[in-house]
Amino acid sequence: xxxRLPGFFQMARLFxxxxxxxMLILTLLIVVIAGTSLVxxxxxxxxxxxxxxxxxxxxxxxxxIFGMFFxxxxxxxxxHSILVLxxxxxxxxxxxxxxxxxxxxxxxxxxxxxxxxxxxxxxxLALSAAVLSLGIVxxxxxxxxPGASVxxxxxx
Numbered sequence: 001x002x003x004r005l006p007g008f009f010q011m012a013r014l015f016x017x018x019x020x021x022x023m024l025i026l027t028l029l030i031v032v033i034a035g036t037s038l039v040x041x042x043x044x045x046x047x048x049x050x051x052x053x054x055x056x057x058x059x060x061x062x063x064x065i066f067g068m069f070f071x072x073x074x075x076x077x078x079x080h081s082i083l084v085l086x087x088x089x090x091x092x093x094x095x096x097x098x099x100x101x102x103x104x105x106x107x108x109x110x111x112x113x114x115x116x117x118x119x120x121x122x123x124x125l126a127l128s129a130a131v132l133s134l135g136i137v138x139x140x141x142x143x144x145x146p147g148a149s150v151x152x153x154x155x156x
Contacts, residue, residue, distance in 0.1 A: 023082055030082075034075035041068040063113050070109035077102050100138045107131045 044065055052061075081098035107130050114124075 026082055027079060030075055030079040034072055034079065037068065037072045037075060041065065041072060044068060067109055067113035070105060070112065074102060074105045074109065077105060096141055097138060100134055100141070104131060104134045104138065107134065 048061060048065065052058075077098065081095060081102060107127055110127060111131075114127075
């Protein structure tokens with residue numbers, strides 16, 4: 001059995017190299033998407049300032065711009081979620097919290113860009129339940145604050 005282990009370790013190293021290559025390609029693609037989205041946000045805000053000044057009164061314009069902001073934030077958070085931290089385990093809670101945060105950002109983005117005139121009540125209820133569920137799970141897996149002590153009874 002020990003004779004087969006060196007081959008296993010070589011295969012594991014090969015898979016690690018493959019995983020690093022995939023992460024590099026995904027990182028480059030996310031940078032392209034985030035950069036392109038940022039350019040679109042800058043152009044949209046520039047057009048808004050030139051056409052309506054610094055007083056935008058159209059809710060549709062604000063919904064569109066804030067939707068673009070969230071698209072950039074989601075791309076940046078997605079990049080953060082695939083970042084491999086040297087001290088962290090590959091399947092650690094750090095990644096889970098990041099994925100939950102991406103889900104919350106995407107759902108909140110949907111709330112911002114949704115047209116309330118055309119929305120179904122059940123769709124709004126489902127989105128609300130999704131945000132609430134993601135928030136509860138995020139709260140449950142949150143990291144303990146450094147230096148926080150265990151709550152004591154009032155007598156102590």
